[in-house]
Amino acid sequence: MRFLDRTPARPVLRWAFVALGLAAIVTGAVAAAAPFRAGLDYRRAYDCERTGGGCFGRERVTIVDLRTFVTVTRNEDGESRERVYEITWERPGGDRTVRRVSKKIFSVVARGRPADLRTWRGEVVGIEVEGVEQWFTPRTGWHLMGWLVLAWAGLGLVLWGLLVSWWDDLFMFAFRLFFWSFTGVMPMVMAMATVLYGLPTGGELALLLGILAVFTGLPAVALWGTFRTR
Incomplete structure (x- = not known):
């Protein structure tokens, strides 16, 4: 195994990624606030419906x-x-x-x-x-998940700009960002479901953790693979 051919990334490019990533994090976090509050309202109605009905x-x-x-x-x-x-x-x-x-x-x-x-x-x-x-x-749950995934993608941009000092090409960068974003999908789905319905327990929790491990681990392995070639 050898690392891909790469050239040092220009500082302006790296800091542009950091700035873009921070903008995505702030946008995602701020925009997620409203659906998060609505999700908590839904959770209260859902719990009420399951216990007493009529909610x-x-x-x-x-x-x-x-x-x-x-x-x-x-x-x-x-x-x-x-x-x-x-x-x-x-x-x-x-x-x-x-x-x-x-x-x-x-x-x-x-x-x-x-x-x-x-x-x-x-x-x-x-x-x-x-x-x-x-x-x-409900739609508010999907909105919450979407904004959280955007913030997660922004974190990937920030980490790339701060920790990676090289560059190969735009296609591979976009490819890696896709896999990085995908590692956040299942955790955000679980976060959304927890807000809306509460944290599952017992066998259901074990099953969800297994699904989380698989669907987070696979894109993580694929992401790592893009940094190396045979």
């Missing part, structure tokens, strides 16, 4: 269609297939919504049968059919 809005709808299909993703390792379950519900006013659901929900729905939606600030965050529930992540 989310409720809306009765009718299931008007359901379908299932298989999506195929092709990559270097071959094909991966995923079965998708979709239902369509209709509100009393006639508006229809198509939503992907779990196999568990799909197994109990039927055309023409009612379903109960859970709403929060005008957004559908859950559905109940025949006593079976499924919760959907």
